[in-house]
Amino acid sequence: MDFEFTPEQNQLRRSIRDFAQAEIAPHVLEWDENQTFPLGVVKKLGELGVMGTIFPEDLGGAGLGYIEYAIVIEELARVDPSVALIVAAHNSLCTNHIYLAGSDEQRKKYIPKLASAEWIGCWSLTEPEAGSDAAGTQSSAVLKGDEWVLNGGKTFTTNAHYADVCVAMAVTDRSASQHGISAFILEKGTPGFRVGKKENKLGMRASATGEVLFTDCHLARSQLLGKQGEGFVDSLRILDGGRISIAALAIGTAQGAFDAALKYSKQRKQFGRFISEFQAIQHKLADMATSIESARWLTYCAGARKDAGKRVTKESAMAKLFASEIAVKVADDALQIHGGYGFIKDYPVEKFYRDVKLCTIGEGTSEIQRLVIARQLLKE
Numbered sequence: 001m002d003f004e005f006t007p008e009q010n011q012l013r014r015s016i017r018d019f020a021q022a023e024i025a026p027h028v029l030e031w032d033e034n035q036t037f038p039l040g041v042v043k044k045l046g047e048l049g050v051m052g053t054i055f056p057e058d059l060g061g062a063g064l065g066y067i068e069y070a071i072v073i074e075e076l077a078r079v080d081p082s083v084a085l086i087v088a089a090h091n092s093l094c095t096n097h098i099y100l101a102g103s104d105e106q107r108k109k110y111i112p113k114l115a116s117a118e119w120i121g122c123w124s125l126t127e128p129e130a131g132s133d134a135a136g137t138q139s140s141a142v143l144k145g146d147e148w149v150l151n152g153g154k155t156f157t158t159n160a161h162y163a164d165v166c167v168a169m170a171v172t173d174r175s176a177s178q179h180g181i182s183a184f185i186l187e188k189g190t191p192g193f194r195v196g197k198k199e200n201k202l203g204m205r206a207s208a209t210g211e212v213l214f215t216d217c218h219l220a221r222s223q224l225l226g227k228q229g230e231g232f233v234d235s236l237r238i239l240d241g242g243r244i245s246i247a248a249l250a251i252g253t254a255q256g257a258f259d260a261a262l263k264y265s266k267q268r269k270q271f272g273r274f275i276s277e278f279q280a281i282q283h284k285l286a287d288m289a290t291s292i293e294s295a296r297w298l299t300y301c302a303g304a305r306k307d308a309g310k311r312v313t314k315e316s317a318m319a320k321l322f323a324s325e326i327a328v329k330v331a332d333d334a335l336q337i338h339g340g341y342g343f344i345k346d347y348p349v350e351k352f353y354r355d356v357k358l359c360t361i362g363e364g365t366s367e368i369q370r371l372v373i374a375r376q377l378l379k380e
């Protein structure tokens, strides 16, 4: 086994880190306070190739793999988890669904524009009554003549309010259960397709999350994505890859919180000593760094397997479960190391503490990850 990143991967990490410091760090607090979607930065990330990291160059992508993708997400999250979430939903959910299930025509039409961030993408599976039980989708699509007619609504869609393209799941055959849900590509401006409420969130406030609504929305037959009835099954495949990005997002957030705590511990004096000299603080720092490093290898291992073309249902769920749970703990410890100052917005740890919680919920809760892992273990 080779545990080293390649020189190119290290270079990629440095360049994303530099970009995040220069273009994102100065605005993090303001974007969070005002729930500002950082459209300008997203467009610049498009120019850098980040919005199409995992897609082939002939479709306008960067032609990289999941190791590089995890590096990108990790480094963005280290500075602003919201930006990492915007990139993750766009890449591994929306664009990847079109890449994995789309026809050649659909790939050529959508992926180059998404990869360059000329268009922003979102992916709508969750509904008010179908969250963890996503197979309980209620939105429907009925074929009338030569058109699909969609009715219903989605909730919690990342990027919804800024998306030009939305991949959404709807029931096409209620009697076929999991094999009766299909995926559709919707373009902004299609009559009957609109966004609804934008959520006011605890964290990840610079990433827009909200409703996507369909009211007698007519779509050409060509907007069906993948095989009819296979949209839900394809979604599970999409989530296998997506969970690697949420694990990387959790690691980056934890690393950002750890960096802040380490720095603070070397500056803050109590009882005439730097608090980093107290063993209780040192043990916290040691445990935090150890858990981040463990999560990192679980995640990059899942990424390497994915890049090798292997199935990663269990591995990506394990990485996502472990990374998100340790990240919540690391952010908590990082805040504790700051004492009362961790509780105020002048210090970045306050925001990491709020942002990180999404990682144990989005793309399947921790409880659902355990269910996925156990199901695979019992099958093996």
Ligand SMILES: Cc1cc2nc3c(=O)[nH]c(=O)nc-3n(C[C@H](O)[C@H](O)[C@H](O)COP(=O)(O)OP(=O)(O)OC[C@H]3O[C@@H](n4cnc5c(N)ncnc54)[C@H](O)[C@@H]3O)c2cc1C
Pocket (backbone or CB within 6 Å): 089, 123, 124, 125, 126, 128, 130, 131, 132, 133, 155, 156, 157, 158, 159, 201, 204, 209, 358, 361, 362, 363, 364, 365, 366, 367, 368, 371
């Ligand atoms: C900021 C944000 C961004 C999101 N972005 C997107 C997006 O872009 N696209 C999208 O489609 N969705 C998105 N989601 C939705 C997200 O994936 C869901 O919130 C998540 O899957 C959980 O669904 P739910 O919120 O309905 O919770 P519920 O499913 O109602 O779960 C409530 C609780 O019950 C537990 N539970 C449920 N079923 C079981 C079970 N069988 N066994 C044990 N425990 C169980 C859950 O773990 C949880 O603790 C986003 C959510 C948020 C908050």
